Ligand SMILES: Nc1ncnc2c1ncn2[C@@H]1O[C@H](COP(=O)(O)OP(=O)(O)OP(=O)(O)O)[C@@H](O)[C@H]1O
């Protein structure tokens with residue numbers, strides 16, 4: 001009997017959430033994928049954003065618009081559905097696989113089809129991922145800046161082991177927006193996915209201003225169950241700095257650890273390395 005195969009656990013799923021655009025969800029997912037890969041974890045990135053920014057950054061070369069995509073794996077019609085194994089592609093980084101978006105329309109259209117389906121609207125992604133859960137240690141889901149049905153699917157993607165990771169800037173958010181985000185996640189917890197938990201709040205584009213420092217306490221108040229990953233105790237070392245070079249490197253397909261800029265190679269790479277430790281806590285490798 002192959003003990004290793006039988007002992008194998010299913011992947012932990014982490015969904016990046018925040019309905020405000022441009023806060024660093026995609027950048028975080030890409031950097032987290034890289035950091036996880038460097039730790040030897042088997043990683044799948046699911047691009048659930050019709051904008052396809054994650055796909056653009058990670059895919060090897062350009063994917064044709066008529067190429068199968070994650071939208072095909074989510075199709076509620078059995079006859080039109082494509083197995084996720086046919087959708088997943090290799091990326092610019094060995095050890096990171098990708099379920100890509102290949103056209104803006106396809107994912108938007110499939111969201112409408114899912115909404116119109118009679119049953120299982122919240123579980124299309126869960127079903128799609130089922131066959132590959134044992135193939136990965138970590139599945140990272142990038143989401144659009146929205147609280148719609150695709151996000152609900154992302155949050156209900158795992159039956160047993162899923163975390164919602166809030167990505168946000170410390171100084172630019174609306175109280176109402178945070179309340180809506182929290183309600184959405186709690187709604188999924190209550191109705192669709194009891195094992196969904198908060199991972200924490202990853203602070204991005206950090207400049208270290210007094211205003212930002214003060215606002216961390218407000219953020220913590222809005223998410224009593226989710227730790228803010230930035231604290232005065234360690235000089236805010238886990239807040240991702242606002243450095244333009246981060247953007248340049250991601251656009252060039254360069255990992256933080258590979259950067260010629262020592263601040264990225266040391267400081268930023270270490271932030272994501274520790275983030276993976278937090279995300280994988282309690283789930284030792286099988
Ligand atoms: N720490 C950072 N320092 C500098 N620029 C950054 C940083 N993080 C992200 N950016 C840049 O800010 C822009 C928005 O980031 P990103 O695409 O990751 O946000 P997002 O939350 O995924 O946006 P959307 O909601 O539209 O999907 C991008 O141009 C990105 O390169």
Ligand SMILES: [Mg+2]
Nearest residue numbers: 025026049053
């Ligand atoms: Mg994005």
